[in-house]
Amino acid sequence: MRSFPWRSLEAKLRDSSDSELLRDILHKPSGGSVTLSESTAIISHGTTGLVTWDAALYLAEWAIENPAAFTNRTVLELGSGAGLTGLAICKMCRPQAYIFSDCHSRVLEQLRGNVLLNGLSLEADITAKLDSPRVTVAQLDWDVATVHQLSAFQPDVVIAADVLYCPEAIVSLVGVLQRLAACREHQRAPEVYVAFTIRNPETCQLFTTELGRAGIRWEVEPRHEQKLFPYEEHLEMAMLNLTL
Numbered sequence: 001m002r003s004f005p006w007r008s009l010e011a012k013l014r015d016s017s018d019s020e021l022l023r024d025i026l027h028k029p030s031g032g033s034v035t036l037s038e039s040t041a042i043i044s045h046g047t048t049g050l051v052t053w054d055a056a057l058y059l060a061e062w063a064i065e066n067p068a069a070f071t072n073r074t075v076l077e078l079g080s081g082a083g084l085t086g087l088a089i090c091k092m093c094r095p096q097a098y099i100f101s102d103c104h105s106r107v108l109e110q111l112r113g114n115v116l117l118n119g120l121s122l123e124a125d126i127t128a129k130l131d132s133p134r135v136t137v138a139q140l141d142w143d144v145a146t147v148h149q150l151s152a153f154q155p156d157v158v159i160a161a162d163v164l165y166c167p168e169a170i171v172s173l174v175g176v177l178q179r180l181a182a183c184r185e186h187q188r189a190p191e192v193y194v195a196f197t198i199r200n201p202e203t204c205q206l207f208t209t210e211l212g213r214a215g216i217r218w219e220v221e222p223r224h225e226q227k228l229f230p231y232e233e234h235l236e237m238a239m240l241n242l243t244l
Contacts, residue, residue, distance in 0.1 A: 034087045035117050052082045055162035057229035058237045059195035060088040065226045067093040069157060069191070076155035076190070077101060078140070078176065079163040083114045090120055095133045099153055101140035111137045142176040150176070151183035161195045164207050174210045181244035192242035193221070204238070217243040 036052065063070060063085070070093040077086050080100040090098050100111050115122060115135055123136045138153075158180060164170055173194075181189045198204055211218050221239040 034084055034091065036082055036084055036087075036114055052084045053162035053197070055195040055197050055237060056081060056085045058197075059159060059161040059193070059239065060085045061226040061228050062193075062195070062221070062224045062239060063089045063159075064092050064228065065224045069093075069193075070095045072096050073156035074154060075099065075157045075159065076153050076180075078142070078158065078160040078173065080111055080137075081107065081162075083111050085159065085161055087114065087118050087120070090133050090135065091118070097134040097136070099136045099138055099155065101138045103139060103141040105139075108137055108139055140176075142172040145176060145179065147179045147183045150179050153180075154184070155180070155190045158190045158192045159194070162197060163194070164196045164203055167203075167206055170203070170207050170210055174207075174214050174216070177216065177242065177244060178214050189244035192244060193239060194242065195237065195239040198236040198238055208240075211242065 070089050073095055074097040075086075075089060075095045076099045078101055080086055080102050083100055086098055086100050089095060100115070102108055102111065112122065115137065120132060120135050123134050158177070160173065163173055177192060184190065196204070196207075208218065218240045221241050223237075
């Protein structure tokens with residue numbers, strides 16, 4: 001197969017007017033896979049963070065389609081859960097550093113296991129591959145994290161998926177985003193992308209209202225073209241790009 005003229009085939013397909021499907025196949029990501037250990041129950045050990053939720057799949061697809069948003073940058077994920085989004089970014093988007101974070105001890109334990117399960121090394125591992133991102137799993141409680149504690153992360157990009165599940169979580173999320181902006185007082189604030197499933201329009205309205213009160217501007221990211229993961233087709237997804 002190595003001797004097959006793949007480049008000349010791609011050039012011919014690119015110039016052909018009737019090979020849309022094959023051109024699409026040629027440009028789909030290939031070779032990457034993510035292996036996860038997760039719970040079979042929606043709620044387990046008092047948390048919903050041990051399973052992968054649909055918006056995490058949606059955000060991972062967006063990241064794979066937009067790798068430049070993460071390449072050679074430090075990424076902080078809030079509420080990482082089982083870790084699928086971050087593992088996909090680490091494998092496909094070449095970040096310089098990636099910080100998984102959550103507040104639940106059982107979720108953090110599972111996250112560390114999933115990082116190692118996918119051939120990545122945690123930051124303290126001196127045998128880490130030079131071409132891999134620096135990976136950290138951090139305990140982060142949005143309600144108690146101070147500006148001083150958050151300043152240790154220094155993210156260029158902040159992401160979160162399916163974390164708008166109740167009013168209290170929304171208020172906490174907006175608060176921690178404000179403190180993340182404050183800890184980079186003399187630098188550009190991080191880019192922020194929040195993906196969520198629209199299950200309750202009132203919850204979405206509360207989120208945008210709280211963002212407005214905090215002086216955080218937002219805009220809706222256009223729907224992406226990738227469809228790599230099997231989340232439910234009927235679910236309405238949205239992703240906001242926030243300006244802190």
